[in-house]
Amino acid sequence: MSHRSAPETTVPDPSVPDPVLDAERAHLARAEACLAQMRVAATAVTDAGVDAWASERLGAARAERLRALAADPGVPPFFGRTDSPYETFHIGRRHVRDDAGDPVVIDWRAPMSRPFYQASAVEPQGLSRRRRFGFAGGELTGYEDEHLTADDGESAFLRSEIERPRSGPMRDIVATIQPDQDDIVRAPLAESVCVQGAPGTGKTAVGLHRAAYLLYTHGGQLARTGVLVVGPNRAFLRYIEQVLPTLGEVDVEQTTVAQLTARVPVRAVDRPEVAVLKGDARMAEVLRRALWGEIRKPADDVLVPLVGRRYRVPVERLKRYVDDLRRRARGDDDQQLLHYAAGRERLAMLLAEDARRQKEAAGGSPTDAETRRAARSPEVRAFCDEVWPARDAAGLLLALYTDEALLARAARGVLTDDERALLRWDAAPRSARTAPWTEADAVLADEAAGLLERTSGYGHVVVDEAQDLSPMQCRAVARRLAAGSLTVLGDLAQATSPWSSSDWARTLADLGRPGAVVRPLTRGYRVPAEVLDYANRLLPLIAPGLPPASAVRSEPGALRVRPVAGLAGPLAEVVAELAAAPGSIGVVCADAEVAELARLLTGAGVPAAVLGDDGEAPDRIAVVPATLAKGLEFDAVVVVDPAAIVAAEPRGLHRLYVVLTRAVSTLVVLHRGELLEALTAHPAL
Incomplete structure (x- = not known):
């Protein structure tokens, strides 16, 4: 049997000088001093007083920079080092430079840091040595060298870091990221990834570090569109909340599906069979029919007031306007999909523009402001209320549950009679505000709100414990994606919800990313x-x-x-x-x-x-x-x-x-x- 020796681990004897350790401690002191100077420089940025907007933006940028550079007690500036025949880099949680702008510590996300995680005896990636450091209370206590040969055995420092006691919230894993994890962390922004991770494989940490990596690599783009992390409950969010700030990323929104879809006040609990039905993807079609089915065909001409005169818009043109807008709402043409509320506003403008064209044909020249006033006139509003009535999400859902005719019409061919009976409320509440809403109702109300108006999206979304999301919860997350990408984290063996699937295909389809690559993690680093x-x-x-x-x-x-x-x-x-x-x-x-x-x-x-x-x-x-x-x-x-x-x-x-x-x-x-x-x-x- 071949024997693999352990990497050279040095834990110093205080009575014996160690020039290597002394040099590394000196570099640590230098890095800490440079980081402190970077904070001073960020604080000293002055306002040139150009204008109020510029001053506000400068203040916000300065505050963000200071938060990103905030000191982390007990967290050293670097945790590793790479040596090649040409250069040496210390690797840490964030970039540290000296007064001349030269790097003292390289951010773990930088391309030149990747060999620290990927180099091996088979593929050393240009390195001659990888060095890991041991710390206690922020003090450098030892080091371990791997020469990237076949004789290198298990890293004692790596194992010690993995096994370190877990008191308190979750910590980052930048010092212990393994090659299979690193591949996922550094996947391109445009690529949506599904991580099927067994217990202890670090899938949650991988997802958070992927968010930090993308923010570093695509900061300009994601600063505009944002990054969202979705967890299963608030206890979980409390557990992970310090990981990204420790990595210098302070502007990532972290929330739960319940917080994301808080459209109605939740004060009741569904029976299991009702919750499963409300979480079914078919409910999206029921809601769509209920909303758009309220639109009626115009029955008569409309007189539109414009600059002291009334202009008749004949019923045939009114029907055409309504039909064209409904086609856009269904996505039947190549134009941008129309939401319900925007369709109502557009219908009012179509009537006003029709009157404007009539006035222009008669030699007039109404202004844009006059045309907009015509669209807001009582006559036009009354027509829209009759043909394209205003709706809100909670009111639509309440009507669906209490109006048997509406439910039957919207669910025809989609739900069975027994399923419709599960949705019906025996007694109508006095208002949507006092209704006995459940968590599943809140998700349905969010779906309805997405039909009414456009939902703001993020550039990247990380969703954890995704195996437990209902199809409707998946749709709520997908609405926040816009044109962005997705990191899905979960484990099918840990699927505890009644709607959980036995494979990822359906969940990924409901999340709007059916082509996402499933990346398995099967090596457990945390669990014995x-x-x-x-x-x-x-x-x-x-x-x-x-x-x-x-x-x-x-x-x-x-x-x-x-x-x-x-x-x-x-x-x-x-x-x-x-x-x-x-x-x-x-x-x-x-x-x-x-x-x-x-x-x-x-x-x-x-x-x-x-x-x-x-x-x-x-x-x-x-x-x-x-x-x-x-x-x-x-x-x-x-x-x-x-x-x-x-x-x-x-x-x-x-x-x-x-x-x-x-x-x-x-x-x-x-x-x-x-x-x-x-x-x-x-x-x-």
Whole structure:
């Protein structure tokens, strides 16, 4: 068997001089000084006083620059170095230059930084050495050299960084990006990418770093159009919120689908079968018919007032105007697609312009302002109200649910009689404001708003946990894409929603990017092999077509499965034992058991707090509802009563797979009663 030696790791003895370490520490001090000087220079930018607009823009640019250069306590300016026969570069989270403009640290996103992530013994990419650095509290404590030969073994510094305790929010992974991840991060802006990532493969981090990379590479374009990150819930957003600012990107909007589609106040919950129907893509056609079906054929001529006279527009021309506008709304011609509200305004102008042409034919010359006044006249508005009535999103949805004739007409041939019955409200609320709207209704209202008016789009959208989006939620995201590109992140094995698909084709089609390339990530960097192998035993049941993920590291003793008669003593005992080591602890259970477990722990003197959907994360020990665990990581995880998690929802096995893969170092499973058969054959038992 061949032996691969580890890279040369140097952790200095304070009593022995190390000229290499001294030189690197000097470069670190220089980089920190240069970065501080860059902040001073940004602060010193003065206003030339050209005009108010220029002053406002200069102030905004200066504030943005200062935020991007803000100091990150404990985060050093660089984490690696590349050496070639011709030049040496230190690689860091952002570019640092000296007073002469020469680079002191190269931004990790720059093309010349890519060999740091991609170089190997097979393809050294011009490098003779890759150096990684070890830090503690911002102080450089050691270094490790890889000479990019076949004898280079596993990097101790790389493994140490991957395994570092996970207390607090998610961190960037710029020091540990692997070649397969780097390929996705640096994919072209025009390319939409779908990342099928198994647990621990870093798909969320890859998506965020891709956003940072695109902002660096295409800053001018994306500064105008913006970048949007869509997560599954506020707890998840709270977990990831510091990643992009740490990388110097402070102007990325991060939101959830619920916040994105908050068109109506949500105060009710749908039954599962109703939620599934409202999330079905067919509802888009029902809404389209309901809205455009309100347009009526003109029945009589209209007299349009213009500069003291009235001009008759005959009914035949009125019919033609309405028909032409409706064709544009259906996309039947090559003109830009027309939205409903714009069509109504355009119809009013067509009448006013018709009167203008009549006046010009008689020798008059009405102005543009006079023509616009004619379009706003009571006579024209009354005609539009009759033929092309004004609508709002909430009102349209309320009418659809309460007007049986409207629903029957809009859903004919699209929904069954039973499905229409699921949508109908027995009693009409007094107004749209007081209606018992649900989250699915908010998404439908957003669809209706998109029919009424154009939705503003972004240059790039990153959507995480996309396997759980309903078709209608996908359409809501797609409306924000405009002509931009998309990064889709998810794992089909973690699909817990009732509308989840078994492959990515339908989701990508609903997101408006059916041609997106699916990039698999199957190497787990965060989850130990013992934990991942245990969870993988569920894959034949929940996602038989997916290959199991493999872990790059093994941690003997990382998995413990323990039967218990009761939870009061064993739970507090296990959590207290885990709390003796540094790092975060997540106690994950079925949602219905959260309050009981929190009471048991606090009653035993263990300082635990419940993780809520408000995004507020407990400091160290969190009791986590199973439905909020997705996307989160903890150093140690205690899964309580896996059978209860499975029984709590139709796709409970998928949910269990999620919670079993949240641990970075240690997983403890406490179960009352029989363990699931799929898990009992594991050697750990």
